[in-house]
């Protein structure tokens with residue numbers, strides 16, 4: 001019997017299970033009517049009192065250990081069953097996570113870039129902290145020239161050569177310095193101007209610059225490209241007009257207007273009664289700019305254009321205050337349901 005007890009003790013110690021049914025089987029095998037331990041207790045009855053003294057303690061210990069094992073496994077498995085059945089209840093309604101929407105500026109930027117990509121333009125991006133050459137010098141702004149006042153500049157203290165770019169036209173210079181024609185790029189980015197913040201002006205805003213340089217690029221190409229863009233963006237019946245303007249880096253220069261979608265060209269308070277909305281500056285790249293970026297102006301010509309993203313979005317959705325774009329008020333942002 002002594003051997004049998006230690007054999008069973010060993011068996012109890014080694015017992016492990018992941019299922020309640022197995023624990024029950026184990027209990028019946030050990031302590032059931034015909035179980036191993038029950039049988040030992042029956043044999044025990046017939047022992048002499050000396051034998052009983054010798055084996056009683058061991059036999060009781062075997063029984064206690066077996067019960068302990070059974071109870072601990074039952075408890076463990078019952079608990080984990082409760083837990084898993086809670087997690088995997090397929091009938092429970094799901095907790096839906098609130099999904100955000102794209103910022104109107106991002107929607108407009110992506111839409112614009114997408115349209116020019118279809119015409120073969122590739123995205124180019126560059127630094128927001130620039131030097132004078134890329135923002136002004138190479139773009140035909142002579143030093144001390146009053147044209148620099150068109151854009152109020154944030155200079156980095158102590159070094160007037162380093163500044164925050166006032167327009168994405170700096171990317172024209174970088175692209176022409178780094179690649180040979182043909183060049184066809186579209187450059188979205190943030191720009192900075194030292195202006196008082198109001199409903200119509202902000203010191204941080206976004207522009208998208210386009211540049212196309214190749215042999216025989218003409219003003220007609222510029223006009224056709226911009227007409228395509230305007231119709232893709234604002235609808236098939238959109239009209240454009242180009243008004244003469246001035247930028248140091250383009251010659252001739254123009255300002256482009258699109259026909260007002262809101263009044264259909266009749267005149268309303270959005271277009272201030274004119275029937276037209278100004279959306280960008282553009283022109284043929286000045287030969288001086290090509291030369292200062294190492295491009296032969298006898299061989300190549302090109303055009304450039306630049307537009308304000310906030311302005312595009314204002315026109316598209318009739319946003320009347322520029323500051324709304326930067327305040328992160330969820331009631332404003334939630335109105336632009338698109339996730340493009």
Ligand code: PHE
Nearest residue numbers: 167169281282283304305306
């Ligand atoms: N950089 C000009 C601006 O910020 C826009 C522009 C870009 C004009 C390219 C002509 C050509 O006002």
